[in-house]
Amino acid sequence: MNTAVNRVLVKRAVDLLDPRPGERVGDLFCGLGNFTLAIATRGATVVGMEGAASLTARGAENARANGLEAPRELLTYDLYTDAEGALAKLGPVDRLLIDPPRDGAMEICKALPDAGAPSRIVYVACSPSTLARDAGVLVNVKGYRLLAAGVVNMFPHTGHVESIAVFSR
Numbered sequence: 001m002n003t004a005v006n007r008v009l010v011k012r013a014v015d016l017l018d019p020r021p022g023e024r025v026g027d028l029f030c031g032l033g034n035f036t037l038a039i040a041t042r043g044a045t046v047v048g049m050e051g052a053a054s055l056t057a058r059g060a061e062n063a064r065a066n067g068l069e070a071p072r073e074l075l076t077y078d079l080y081t082d083a084e085g086a087l088a089k090l091g092p093v094d095r096l097l098i099d100p101p102r103d104g105a106m107e108i109c110k111a112l113p114d115a116g117a118p119s120r121i122v123y124v125a126c127s128p129s130t131l132a133r134d135a136g137v138l139v140n141v142k143g144y145r146l147l148a149a150g151v152v153n154m155f156p157h158t159g160h161v162e163s164i165a166v167f168s169r
Helices: 003-017 036-040 053-065 083-090 106-111 128-140
Strands: 024-028 045-050 073-076 095-098 120-125 145-152 162-168
Touching (some): 003 036, 003 095, 003 145, 003 162, 024 036, 024 083, 036 045, 036 053, 045 053, 045 083, 083 106, 120 128, 128 145, 128 162
Parallel strands (some): 024 045, 024 095, 045 073
Antiparallel strands (some): 120 162, 145 162
């Protein structure tokens, strides 16, 4: 991983998400807590969710190593086979960060509730095509507006980029 560029990506994503003290924020596909820990430093209650228990355990270790009581929870749940169950387990959130693998988060986007949905979503993607596909669901089906989008060259000298988009409702 390109550590310096990752810092830029995390700062940009968290700035776009704009979490505030007292808000409840979800971080789906949270992995080791790359975004979760940065969100927690903003004073929001963060609930991270990842499919692999080994990753959520390492995320909890990262939080402790960085002196953070938050995130309040790191949950292990398969976000691909039961998107509705995952969102039910996550519970209501004011804001949501999604950082899926290359396959994207189509089922999560489809399963977002119509009532009580997050007011802002930041979607970070390692595949611009799946981000574009899932953005179509967020905008055309779920009623979000695309506010901004861009790319971060996380992997110099390759054809891979990280894409980022922010949606508001």
